[in-house]
Amino acid sequence: METVIAFIIIFGSLVFFHELGHFLFAKKAGIMVREFAIGFGPKILALRKNETLYTIRLLPLGGYVRMAGDDFDTVELQPGYRVGVILNNEDVVEKIYLNREVSNPNVLFIETEKADLSKALFIEGYDEDGNLVKYNVSRNAIVYEKGQETIIAPYDRQFDSKPLGSRAMAIFAGPLFNFILAFFIFLAIGLLHGIPTNEPIISEVISDSPAYSAGMEPGDFIKEVDGVPVKTWTEFTDIVKSSGSEKIQLKVERGGDLVTFAVTPNTVVNEAGEKVGQIGVMYDPPLEKNPMKAFAFGAEQTYTWTKRIFELLGMLVTGKFTIEALSGPVGIYKATEEVAQFGVFSLMNWAAVLSINLGIMNLLPLPALDGGRLLFFLFEGLRGKPVDKQKEGMVHFVGIMLLMVLMLVVTWNDIQRFFF
Template identity: 65%
Template sequence: MQTVIAFIVIFGSLVFFHELGHFLFAKRAGIMVREFAIGMGPKIFGMTKGDTLYTLRLLPIGGYVRMAGDDLDTVELQPGYRVGLIMNEDNVVEKIILNQNSQHPNILFMEVERADLEHDLWIEGYDEDEKLVRYNVSRTTVVVENGKETMIAPYDRQFNAKTVGQRAMTIFAGPLFNFILAFFIFIVAALLQGIPTYEPIITEVVDDGIAQMAGMQAGDYVKELNGQPITTWQELSKTVNESYGKKIDMVVERDGKEVALVMTPKTLEDEKGKKYGQIGVMYQTPYEKASIVQSVQLAAEKTYDTTIMIFQLLGKLVTGQLSIDNLSGPVGIYKTTEAVAADGIFYLMHWAGLLSINLGIMNLLPLPALDGGRLLFFGYEAVRGKPIDRQKEGLVHLVGIVLLMILMVVVTWNDIQRFFF
C-alpha cells in the first residue's frame, strides 16, 4: 500500500505540474481551456469553474489540457437545424438548444439559415412565423445537445488563433514545469537532508572481504592513497576500481590516529567483460546542514547533471550502445519506486526529481504526438510563414500515437518479464 500511495503521489504530481504549465500559459495567451484532466479514462470527479472543467480520471497514467480549437471541437450549426434560443435581457443569445423537445418558458425556436459562432457571432434563420430573423450571440453562449453543454469559442480564444510564439510557449511550458518541479524538489530535499560532503569515511566493512583482512574498520577516514592525499569518496572509489590486482598503500584516520594499511583489490568483471577492483566496503554519504543559497546551488547542479545524464543515455540508445530492453514503462517505474521507497523519503524525493526531468526531456523529443513534435511543426511554420494543413499534421500525430502505444506495450512486456518471470 505504501508503494501504491508513493507511486500515485509521485506520478500524479509530475503529471499535474506538466499539465499546469500548459494550462497557465494557455490562460496567459487568452486561450479557452475546456478541460484540465489528471489521469485518463472514465471521469471519477469533475468540477466546472469559469469555462474550464477540472476532472480527476480513473487511470493514473497521464493527463491533458483540452484547449478550444486545438481538438476540432468548434461548434457548427448547419443550415436546416431546428434550434431553441434563450436570450438575455439585452436580446442577445446566451444558450442554443439543439433538442427540439426542450421546455423553457422563454425559448424561441428557429430553423437555422446561417450562423457565425467564431468571428462576428450571430445566428440567422426563420422563426415560427417563417420570418427571417437575426440575433447577436454572446461570447459565452452555451450550446446544449443531449444534455451536454459546450461553450462556444470565439476565434480569438482558440489555440490556432494565437501567434506561433504563444502556441509554442504554451506547449513548451509543460516540459518546462517538469524541470522547475525537479529543481524545487531538490531544494527542499537539500534543506531537509543537508548537502552531501562525500568525505571518504567507511560506513561498513564486509565480512571476509579484502578490506577486513587488511585491518580496515567501519568509521575509518581514508586520508591517503599511494602517498597522495584524498578528500572525497569518489577519489577512493576511482582508485580502487582502477587498481584491480595492484597493491594500494592507504593511510586512514582512526580515533584521532593515523593507521597505515595495505591491500590489493579483488579483480571482477562487469557484464561487458570490463575489469574493475573491489575491496569490500560500504559507503553512506555524510550530510551537513545547508543554507538556502547552498540548497539552491546544489539543486541547480543536480538538475543540470541529471539532464546531461539522461541525454547521454538517450545518445547511447540512439547509437545502439543501449538496447530497448533497458527502457522501463509504468511497471518498471512502479517496481523501482517500491525499492526506493524502502530506503526512505529522501531517496524517494530524489527519485521523483529524476522522473520529473525524465518526463520533461521525453516530451521534448521531436517525435509526433509529443510536445517536441508539435514544437517542430511550429518551428517549420515560423520558417515557412504559414501553418501546415491541420489534417496532415493530425495524421502525423496519429501515426506517432500508434507507434508510441506499440513501444509502450513492448516496454511494459519487457518489464513484466524482468520483474515477474
C-alpha cells in the same frame, strides 16, 4: 496497500504538475482551457469553475489539458440546421440548443442560413414565421447538445490564434514544470533530511576486496591518491575508476595519524560498458542542514540526473540498451515498492528522478509528445506558416498508435520480468 498509495501519490503529483504547466501558460496567453484532467477514461470526479472543467478520471496513467481550438472542438452551424436560441435583454444570443426538442418556452427556433461562432459571432437564419433574422452571439454563449454544455471559444481565445512563442511556451511548460518539481523535491530533501557532506570518509570495507586485503578500515579519511590531494568522495572515486587495474597509493587519516596503503583495484564493467577500477569500499556520508547548500543541492541533483537520463537515452539509441531494459507502469510500480522500504526520503528522491524522466520523455521529438508538437512549431517558424492541421493531426495520430504499441510491449516485458 502502502505501495499502491505511494504510487498513486507520486505518479499523480508528477502528472498534476506537468499539466499545471500547460494550464498556467495557456491561461497566461489568454487561451481558453476547456478541461484539466488527471487520468484517462470515464470521469470519477468533476468540478466546473468558470470556463474550465476539472476532472479526475479512472485510468491514472497520465492526464491532459484540453485547450479551445487545439482539438477541432469549435462549434459549426451548417446552413439548414435548426437551432434554438435564448436572447438576453439586449437581444444577444447567450444560449444555443442543438437538440431538436427543447421544452424551454423562451427558446426561439431558427433555421440557420449563415453562422459564425468563432470570429464574427452571429447567427443568421429564418424564424418560425419565415422572417430572415440576424442575432449577435455573446462571447460567453453556451451551446447545449445531448446534455453537454460547451462555452463557445471566440477566435482570440483559441490556441491557434496566439503567437508562435505563446503556443510553444504553453506546450513546453509541461515538461518544464517537471524539472521545477524535481528541483523543489531535492531542495526539500536537503532542508528536511540534510545534504551529504561528500567528505571522502570510508563507511564500510567489503570483505575479500582489494581495500580489505590492503588493511583499510571504516572511518579512514582519504587524504591523497598517488600523491594527489582529494577533498571529496567524488574526486576519490573518479581517480579510482580511471586507474583501472593499476596499483594506487592511498594516504588516509586514521586516529590522527597518516597511514599509506598500496591497493590494486579490480576492474568491473559499468552501465556504459566501460572498464573501471573498484577497490570495494562503501560511502555513507554525514549529513548537514544548510538552506543555501540545500538550494545548491537541489540544482546540482536536477542537473546530474538530467544528464544521466540523457546518457541512458543515448545508450538506448546506440544499442547498448535494448527495449527489454525499458520499464512501464508495472516496472515503475515494482520499483516504487522496493524504494518505499528505505523510507520517505528515498521515495522523495525516486519521485524527483521520475519527474525529470517524465519531462525528458515528453521533450523527445516524437509525434503525439510535447516534443513532437514543438518540432512542428519549429517547422512553422522556419517556413513562416503553420503545417496543415490535417497532416499534423494524422502524424500525431500515428504517433499515438505507435506509443500505445510500445507501451503494451514494455508492459508485457515488465509482467514477464516480475511475475514469471
